[in-house]
Amino acid sequence: MADDTCRSNPMEGVPLEVNFSTFLMSLSSSALMALGETPDPTTGETVYMPHLAKHTIDIIAMLQNKIKNGLEDKEAKLMCDLLYDLRMRYVNKSK
Numbered sequence: 001m002a003d004d005t006c007r008s009n010p011m012e013g014v015p016l017e018v019n020f021s022t023f024l025m026s027l028s029s030s031a032l033m034a035l036g037e038t039p040d041p042t043t044g045e046t047v048y049m050p051h052l053a054k055h056t057i058d059i060i061a062m063l064q065n066k067i068k069n070g071l072e073d074k075e076a077k078l079m080c081d082l083l084y085d086l087r088m089r090y091v092n093k094s095k
Contacts, residue, residue, distance in 0.1 A: 024060065031056040 016022045032038045034053035039046045071079070 024063075027056055027060050031060070 029038070031053050033040055033047075034049045034056060036046050036048035066075075
């Protein structure tokens with residue numbers, strides 16, 4: 001009888017490295033799923049949701065614009081404040 005652990009994927013469930021490329025690929029995958037081009041990995045169903053596809057495409061366009069033109073001071077402060085708050089909540093929950 002073969003050992004099933006040899007056939008399992010050791011990387012299954014391990015998140016990919018967080019970088020800008022993987023983030024963009026994640027957004028792209030979400031848009032493709034909403035366009036009905038790829039099945040939802042959790043359900044296996046293909047569903048067309050144009051409003052969600054447009055929203056995700058608009059997010060990618062907004063990121064492109066912000067990279068090109070930079071963040072406004074209010075946006076930079078909001079990002080900083082949100083990251084601080086979320087990180088503190090994460091640390092508190094992880095104790």
